[in-house]
Structure formats: structure tokens, C-alpha cells
Amino acid sequence: MFDTSRRKLLGAVGLGALASLAGCGGDSDGDQTPGARASQSTPEPASEPDVDSVAADPTDVPDPIERDHSETIEVTLTVEEVTAEVEPGVTVDYMTFDGQVPGPMLRVRQGDTVEFTLENAPENATLHNVDFHAVYGTGGGAVATTAAPGEENAMRFQARYPGAFIYHCAVPNMDYHISTGMFGMILVEPPEGLPEVDQEFYLGQHELYTSHDAGTPGHHSFDYEAMRAEEPTYVLLNGEKFAYAADNHGPMEVDVGDTARVYMVSGGPNLTSSFHPIGNVWSEAWPNGSVTTTPDEFVQTMSVPPGSCFVGTLDFEVPSRVKLVDHALTRVTRKGCLAEIDATGEEDESIYDPDFDGSTHEGPLYD
Ligand SMILES: [Cu+2]
Known part of the structure; x- marks a missing residue:
């Protein structure tokens, strides 16, 4: 934590934003430089959000896999197009898997077979699909899972290789769909699992x-x-x-x-x-x-x-x-x-002492 005098010093040398990063405050220092879009007209008033938040809960992680054998796992993801705040007072139209960004974390064991269904909610406006980087197969499943609003499509794949892989929408405007939220992770655990944490x-x-x-x-x-x-x-x-x-x-x-x-x-x-x-x-x-x-x-x-x-x-x-x-x-x-x-938890001043005042030194650190 920075004390007041140090914060002032950093501010004076132009490091105010970094001081903010190192300290408790999450926000920037308000020193906004006009950007390319600043001259644009006033936006429409904020829309009524469909959901409180699209932010995926970072603690919502599937449990480590204890099994010593392969299984068949059924997975369904539902595409939800929702309006929500990106920050207070600013709304945007998101496209999501299951209403959250990133989409749900999926966790399987190498060798498992995944029976996957993509549902495209009927109130949605456009086509969606999923490309899993954990899949051997055309488009990672993108072609097989493409679904119009109100439809669903399925595919089955075996998780042949271990690792953490992205899944994402891969319709022709895929950059737009990913930018508004359509991506997530599938973790394929090796048979021996990962180290315990x-x-x-x-x-x-x-x-x-x-x-x-x-x-x-x-x-x-x-x-x-x-x-x-x-x-x-x-x-x-x-x-x-x-x-x-x-x-x-x-x-x-x-x-x-x-x-x-x-x-x-x-x-x-x-x-x-x-x-x-x-x-x-x-x-x-x-x-x-x-x-x-x-x-x-x-x-x-x-x-x-x-x-x-x-x-x-x-x-x-x-x-x-x-x-x-x-x-x-x-x-x-x-x-x-x-x-x-x-x-x-417990402080340990031998590792880090934010209150150290230099008094144990008998002379200057540097000549
Ligand atoms: Cu999409």
C-alpha cells in the first residue's frame, strides 16, 4: 500500500495510474484523453438491462475429476442475446453462452465422449454455433452445431487430447460474436489429473x-x-x-x-x-x-x-x-x-514489511 506522500510523488512523476493499480482503488485517475470516438454524437439513453450482470462467477469451476475411467458426458449450452451494463450507466447488447461471459467452464477427462447440444433461444436474432478447439473434426463442430433462433443442433466428440481449450462461436461474423461475449473454456484433464490446489x-x-x-x-x-x-x-x-x-x-x-x-x-x-x-x-x-x-x-x-x-x-x-x-x-x-x-491471514514481516521505515540501516543505502 502506498502512503500519501509516496502517492503524491508518483503522481508528480506521472505514475498516478500505476499508483492506483498498486493500491486499493480500482478506477483510473480520471485523466481521460479524448479518443477517436469522443466526437461522436451522444449515445441513446441506457437500455433497460435484461439481466443484472453477464460477468461469469470466477469461482464457478467444475470439481477436479476423480474418475479412473472414461464416461459419456452430456453438455448443453444455450445462446442468450441479452442487454446488460458493461459498467454503471453504460449498456451494451451481449451475445452469450448461458447468459454469462465467458461461457461456462466445461471439464472432462481425456478419453471422455461428449454429447454436445447447442440451443439457440427463440427470442434471439441470429444464427450461432460452437467451434471447440478440443475437437478433431470440421470446424471443431461449428458446422454441425449451427442453429437458427428457436432451433438446436448436436454433435458428439471424443476428447482425444488433454489441455485447456477455448470454445467460441464461429458463424461468418465470428469476430463480432466473440467480441460481444461468445467464448469460453473446456478443460480436458489428463488421466492422472492436475496437481491438487x-x-x-x-x-x-x-x-x-x-x-x-x-x-x-x-x-x-x-x-x-x-x-x-x-x-x-x-x-x-x-x-x-x-x-x-x-x-x-x-x-x-x-x-x-x-x-x-x-x-x-x-x-x-x-x-x-x-x-x-x-x-x-x-x-x-x-x-x-x-x-x-x-x-x-x-x-x-x-x-x-x-x-x-x-x-x-x-x-x-x-x-x-x-x-x-x-x-x-x-x-x-x-x-x-x-x-x-x-x-x-497472518503478516510475515520477513517476507514483506510495508511499514518498514529504514531505521535498521545505519547509513545511506547508496553513496
Ligand atoms: Cu454466435
């Missing part, structure tokens, strides 16, 4: 292209030109600005001494995440969701390209608020990409 969390990063700058009150329409230029309005973890941070639905929670695994799916459609835990480190990092490879160790920032996943381990040795960000930090301070994990 105390907690597991599920996050999805994606970017949203809208008609007005982030924070402009009202209803934002989708902006194809902004998408063509790959200039998103919002970059988000779990579908909303600062969804799981203290300022919104609240941080994820662990105890000091816990080990947590974070599953992250990068929907894109276009941006590569530089995924970093502020005030911690990925003590194990499985690039590209490849959970059967030997993990990298003590990695600060992992590159997670769109259409891929990341699996990482965090150890919580002291009480702290860990901020999970895309370290392309403009996406945090200006575009909303932040999730937080609070670790509570």
Missing part, C-alpha cells in the same frame, strides 16, 4: 468494440469500424469493467498459505493478453493451456493469444491484494481490464 478460478479476457468512448453514459451500439481497426472501447476480464474487483462484484478470496490455480481463456477476437499478477508471480505457468508439458516457473507475465488459454499457479505468502491485469496497461487504466484476489 486449494482454490481454482476461471477468467476470460476479451475486447468489446462500441460506438462511444469507455464511460460515456448511455447505450453503446456495436462499432464494426472500430473492430476493423482493432481499437476496442473496452478490454475486459469476465465481461464487465473491473468485474471481480473491490469496486464491483468484489475480489476473489483466498487465505494466506493457499495455492490457487487460475484458468484464463483469451477470447480476443484480436488482442493478445500480457497476463500478469501484480504483487505476485506465476509460480507455475502452462503456456497455451498445455497442461501436460512441464510448466515454466516464476514467470511474471504470460502472453495469451486470442484463441488460446493459460493455466497458472499463484502462491499467497502474505496478506495482499493481487491484481490480475493485461500488462498492456492502457487496457487497465482506460478500458477496464482488471480482476483482484484478496489474500487474508
Whole structure:
């Protein structure tokens, strides 16, 4: 935590936003620079939301698989097109799997057979489907599962190879569908399972292209030109600005001494995440969701390209608020990409002493 004088100093050298990142506040410092969309007309008034929130609960992770044999698993996902707030006072039209962003995390065992059905709710406006990167087969199932509003389509596949894989809508306007929320993760566990941890969390990063700058009150329409230029309005973890941070639905929670695994799916459609835990480190990092490879160790920032996943381990040795960000930090301070994990428990001043005043030193640290 920064004390007041240090915060002032950082502000004076232009690091106010980083001070905010390191401290408790989730919001930026209000120093908004007019963007490309600032000259656009006032948006329509905010729409009445269909749902309170589309933000997927990061603790909603299926249990680890204990089985020593393969099974047939039935999975149904329902496409729901909903209007919801991306931040207070700003509504957008989302397209979702089961009303949440990212879509539900699916978990199967390598060798399992999945009988999958996609339902397209009758009140929806357009075609949808699913491309699973865990599938050997045309389009990852996209052709077989394409369904018009009010219809459903099924396919069956065997999960032949292990890893964490994205699934996403793959109709012709797939970038638009992913940008409004249509992506999620399927974890195919190897037969021996994954190392035991105390907690597991599920996050999805994606970017949203809208008609007005982030924070402009009202209803934002989708902006194809902004998408063509790959200039998103919002970059988000779990579908909303600062969804799981203290300022919104609240941080994820662990105890000091816990080990947590974070599953992250990068929907894109276009941006590569530089995924970093502020005030911690990925003590194990499985690039590209490849959970059967030997993990990298003590990695600060992992590159997670769109259409891929990341699996990482965090150890919580002291009480702290860990901020999970895309370290392309403009996406945090200006575009909303932040999730937080609070670790509570015993202080250990030998590891970290925020109150140290330098008094044990007899002379200057540097001549
Ligand atoms: Cu779709």
C-alpha cells in the first residue's frame, strides 16, 4: 500500500495510474484523453438491462475429476442475446453462452465422449454455433452445431487430447460474436489429473468494440469500424469493467498459505493478453493451456493469444491484494481490464514489511 506522500510523488512523476493499480482503488485517475470516438454524437439513453450482470462467477469451476475411467458426458449450452451494463450507466447488447461471459467452464477427462447440444433461444436474432478447439473434426463442430433462433443442433466428440481449450462461436461474423461475449473454456484433464490446489478460478479476457468512448453514459451500439481497426472501447476480464474487483462484484478470496490455480481463456477476437499478477508471480505457468508439458516457473507475465488459454499457479505468502491485469496497461487504466484476489491471514514481516521505515540501516543505502 502506498502512503500519501509516496502517492503524491508518483503522481508528480506521472505514475498516478500505476499508483492506483498498486493500491486499493480500482478506477483510473480520471485523466481521460479524448479518443477517436469522443466526437461522436451522444449515445441513446441506457437500455433497460435484461439481466443484472453477464460477468461469469470466477469461482464457478467444475470439481477436479476423480474418475479412473472414461464416461459419456452430456453438455448443453444455450445462446442468450441479452442487454446488460458493461459498467454503471453504460449498456451494451451481449451475445452469450448461458447468459454469462465467458461461457461456462466445461471439464472432462481425456478419453471422455461428449454429447454436445447447442440451443439457440427463440427470442434471439441470429444464427450461432460452437467451434471447440478440443475437437478433431470440421470446424471443431461449428458446422454441425449451427442453429437458427428457436432451433438446436448436436454433435458428439471424443476428447482425444488433454489441455485447456477455448470454445467460441464461429458463424461468418465470428469476430463480432466473440467480441460481444461468445467464448469460453473446456478443460480436458489428463488421466492422472492436475496437481491438487486449494482454490481454482476461471477468467476470460476479451475486447468489446462500441460506438462511444469507455464511460460515456448511455447505450453503446456495436462499432464494426472500430473492430476493423482493432481499437476496442473496452478490454475486459469476465465481461464487465473491473468485474471481480473491490469496486464491483468484489475480489476473489483466498487465505494466506493457499495455492490457487487460475484458468484464463483469451477470447480476443484480436488482442493478445500480457497476463500478469501484480504483487505476485506465476509460480507455475502452462503456456497455451498445455497442461501436460512441464510448466515454466516464476514467470511474471504470460502472453495469451486470442484463441488460446493459460493455466497458472499463484502462491499467497502474505496478506495482499493481487491484481490480475493485461500488462498492456492502457487496457487497465482506460478500458477496464482488471480482476483482484484478496489474500487474508497472518503478516510475515520477513517476507514483506510495508511499514518498514529504514531505521535498521545505519547509513545511506547508496553513496
Ligand atoms: Cu454466435
